[in-house]
Amino acid sequence: MSHPVHSIMIRALLLVAALAPAVAGAQTSTASSDVEVLEASDIRWTGRITYEVAPGDTLGEIAEEYGVTVEEIRRWNNLRSDRINVGQSLVIRTRSSSSGTERVRTTYTVRSGDTGSAIARRHGVSVAELQRWNRNTNLDRLRIGQDLVVYVEDSGSGSTGSPQRGRLRGGVALESGTGFRVRNAERAYGTPSTVSFIRNGIARVTARYVEVPDLMVHDLSFARGGRMTPHASHQNGLDADITYFRTGVQDVCSWQDVEPRELDARLQWYLFRTWIELGVVEYIFVNFELQQPIYDYALARGASVEQLDEWFEYPERGSSGVIRHEAGHDDHFHIRFRNVQ
Numbered sequence: 001m002s003h004p005v006h007s008i009m010i011r012a013l014l015l016v017a018a019l020a021p022a023v024a025g026a027q028t029s030t031a032s033s034d035v036e037v038l039e040a041s042d043i044r045w046t047g048r049i050t051y052e053v054a055p056g057d058t059l060g061e062i063a064e065e066y067g068v069t070v071e072e073i074r075r076w077n078n079l080r081s082d083r084i085n086v087g088q089s090l091v092i093r094t095r096s097s098s099s100g101t102e103r104v105r106t107t108y109t110v111r112s113g114d115t116g117s118a119i120a121r122r123h124g125v126s127v128a129e130l131q132r133w134n135r136n137t138n139l140d141r142l143r144i145g146q147d148l149v150v151y152v153e154d155s156g157s158g159s160t161g162s163p164q165r166g167r168l169r170g171g172v173a174l175e176s177g178t179g180f181r182v183r184n185a186e187r188a189y190g191t192p193s194t195v196s197f198i199r200n201g202i203a204r205v206t207a208r209y210v211e212v213p214d215l216m217v218h219d220l221s222f223a224r225g226g227r228m229t230p231h232a233s234h235q236n237g238l239d240a241d242i243t244y245f246r247t248g249v250q251d252v253c254s255w256q257d258v259e260p261r262e263l264d265a266r267l268q269w270y271l272f273r274t275w276i277e278l279g280v281v282e283y284i285f286v287n288f289e290l291q292q293p294i295y296d297y298a299l300a301r302g303a304s305v306e307q308l309d310e311w312f313e314y315p316e317r318g319s320s321g322v323i324r325h326e327a328g329h330d331d332h333f334h335i336r337f338r339n340v341q
């Protein structure tokens, strides 16, 4: 299955466009018609600030706030561990805004419960930057529906390195949406395309069928990617762990072992097919035994054996297929999306 990147992109955009009504109300408007390019930060550190540790702070939160890593803070301050004390001064390096990669201007519409720091964190920028871009806005008194300007790193260079050793730039937070809930917001960042494929793919199932239970989306990647235990991959915004559709579930399909007879093959097939036909899937890990009901359902609904051969490892163990066995995937499937830019 190889598709020229531009055709993948066009089909991806068509899906997104086709789904627009189903996802109306999506909160982050990354208005591509309104794109301006700003010369912005590179990996060069040019400035520094002194941060005084406040009660309740952790290195991880401070790192996130300033868009740096815990390792970097430790290195700049010669810290031997992650322990910090209230009142301690930490040096945080900041980046220049004059060389290297581009940032793209987007607008973000404030929602109920938003704070300036949460919005900054979600976009991988600092509160100071957010304030600078919105000079006349009091970030402590945000109004619902108000638009904020956010310059995000150009998503064109979203994913770098490999899923096993990679980073994520301009990562977008996947927030709970139509047909799914996100378990842990901090661990749910992906490339803009990964996030929209998940959102729109699941929304499409709910648009087609009635009484579809919510799926639970577990880990994608951290805001800036990098190692995420216990996974080997999940490092550059292309991977996601998602629960299976189970029959007889009213509310949410939680993370638990699923027997082949419990799997809702109809919904599962429709979801997988949506993504695979779009040409955006690298592979999907599904336990071998769980592939059977989905395969059988697809066959009964008229899919050809040749087509299913390309899509499933089942029925021949060890053969290739987009949907393939990898141990440990009886309580969730793992999908790796292609790096579509």
Ligand SMILES: [Zn+2]
Pocket (backbone or CB within 6 Å): 231, 234, 239, 240, 241, 334
């Ligand atoms: Zn996974």
